[in-house]
Amino acid sequence: MSMPKIRSLRNQLVLALCVLVSVVGVVQGISSWQLAKAGMSALLDLRLEQAASRLYKSGLAESLPAIPSRGSQPERDIYVTVWRDDIATPYRSTDPALALPRDADPGFTTAMVGGESWRIYTLREPSMVIQVAQRSRVRHELAQARSLDTLWPMIVLVPLVWIAVLLVVRRALRRLTRLGAQVKAIDMTHFEQLSTSGVPTEIRPFITSINTMIGRLEQSIESERKFISDAAHELRTPLTALQLQADNLQPHIAPGNQERFRELQSGIRRSGRLIAQLLRLARADAALKADTLTRVDVSAVVVDAVAEVLPIALQRGIDIGADEMMGAHVYANEADIGVALRNLVSNAIRYTPDGGKVDLSVHVRDGMAWIEVVDSGPGIDEAQLPRVFDRFFRANTQIEGSGLGLSIVQAIANRYGGAVTLRNRTDGQSGIVASIGFAAVP
Ligand SMILES: Nc1ncnc2c1ncn2[C@@H]1O[C@H](COP(=O)(O)OP(=O)(O)OP(=O)(O)O)[C@@H](O)[C@H]1O
Ligand SMILES: [Mg+2]
Incomplete structure (x- = not known):
């Protein structure tokens, strides 16, 4: 099975536009080069023709030296041969060694x-035949040098246009990249409508429907949350009544049934x-x-939480203490910090065997308390560690619990943009290091 290729709109646009620009550049280059070459050769032809007609009209043909030295002409020069009457040898010639074809057609x-290849112009008059010639190679060289010059603007311009394409496309799509990052940041705890300001009109319908979707999602999650909250609330009252009734009933339960009755309780x-x-x-x-947020003294919350579990800890011979306590404050609802910490402390006490040790500490690191x-305690199997924050997940089913404690801690951390981590101790002892962090305030 072939994987679908991951395509970037930006790369596709840049590639397509650059190829297009290059093709235009190459075609334009070739055509201007060929035009320049054709133009040059037309000019050189014109020169041959003019030389021939001047020679004839001015009668200058007569004044050419009768016996020029052979091979004395520079090779780029124009060669002239004048024929007269029916004489088989040239009447005058700038280079007698060059045997131009006398009976060539008039013209070029x-x-x-x-x-060697020669370009020849033949002027046929009743009294004489004038032939003017130039080496084809020389003409080529002249045309080549000129026409290559016409390529320079393209050679410079095309890469410049490539750069411009890259910059323009990147700029146009930057807004899209930013939107992508915003969409990515949306999760259960963070719903934010995307802003349509500055968004290209083509993209706007997407943004609007994403926003509608975010709204609906937010609503449905909120109504689910409200249902759970209402249901739990409604269940609490009958359950409390049930518990009271059971407590009242206890003295009337036959001694043989006490054990089973305690299970019920x-x-x-x-x-x-x-x-x-x-x-x-x-x-x-x-x-x-x-409006429920206040400046909370973190160590006070810690002291409260320790005081609360102290009786149970004493009863089970667990040494609980708070040693390193840096002064730290966070801006939060005090009850939230308390609930989060109580869940962590309750785990530590509950999963640590009798006679164990639980230590709390507070420190400020990188602006976080x-x-x-x-x-x-025994710690948690590394394979199960990533799942401990899942709702209803329990790694240890021997000890009673609902499996919601760490989900609550995580929800509270998310609520304040904080973090919670759970890891096994790495100092050679077994046990868990649970940390919860919130943005510290002065
Ligand atoms: N300090 C710890 N030491 C060992 N295991 C732990 C510790 N803290 C949590 N765990 C494991 O992680 C699981 C999930 O913990 P969590 O607090 O979410 O639920 P719970 O303690 O079972 O229930 P609840 O806290 O709601 O009474 C626990 O069942 C336990 O197996
Ligand atoms: Mg717990």
Whole structure:
């Protein structure tokens, strides 16, 4: 199967226009070269004809030397031979060694004389025959030199036009390239209508329909998000009632059934946690409201999160602490930062065996405030690592969880243009390094 060739509009245009310009250049060059050559040879012919008629009219033929020295004429010169009456040898000749054909037709002929091609003009009068000749080679050389000069403008112009084509096409398509980059940037969390200002009219219908599509996509994602949020919200109330009723019922359950009843209760609790996580995810996916943003002290959020899990950590003998705490502030909704961090800390505590260690730290790097959570748990299989941010993905099914925690963290990071990364420790110990970063503000 052959792969379809990837075509660039710009390259195609540039190539086509350059080939076109070159063809025009070559055709124009050839024709002007040939015209120049023809013009030159017409001029040289005219010179031969004029020389012959002058010689005849002025009677100067008589004054040519009767016995010129043989082969004394420069080779580019015009050779003259004058015949008279019926005498077989020339009456006068500038070079008697050159045997011009006396009986040539009147006018111009080209003939081989002495092994060379000659251009001959024959003037036939009753009293005399005047023949004027020039070497064809000399004529060619003269014409060639002149006509090559006519090629220079084309040789210079064609490459200049190539460059101009490249610049013009690139300029015209730059706007298109920019649009492409904008379209590429659109994703679930970032919907922005494309601007039509400065867009060529041919492209405008595309932009308008892309914009309509973006609008529809945004709407459908928003309504899906709203459905999840509403559903989770609606489910919360009956589930809370269910839990209360179960708690009230507990004393009345026969001792032999207590074990099964506790399973029922923990099932209810699990469902409650899943619904709570669903609600958080739906909230994290919602559009950000600018009026809820404040300057948040990152270390305060970290201290709160640690304080919150401290009882569980103590109970399980996990040493949790915050060591390196650089002062850092971000511009955000404080609850969002808290929710994101709590999910990371809860993972660290939950997946780390009893007696382990969890360390939190805050530092500012390249204008980003990073919160890092390092645990001493088993880490995650490298093959599964890329999927941990997927909704409902769980690498460890032994420990309870909904599989939504990291999706929530990622949604919150995206919401603020931040980033979240999860990797296995590389300091020789097992465990996970989870980091979440937001743009730092002074
Ligand atoms: N610190 C960690 N150590 C080991 N495994 C982890 C760690 N953090 C996450 N994981 C793995 O990644 C999976 C996805 O984590 P995520 O937080 O999204 O879901 P969850 O913890 O299962 O559920 P939830 O957080 O909603 O209760 C987890 O099931 C777990 O297998
Ligand atoms: Mg989790």
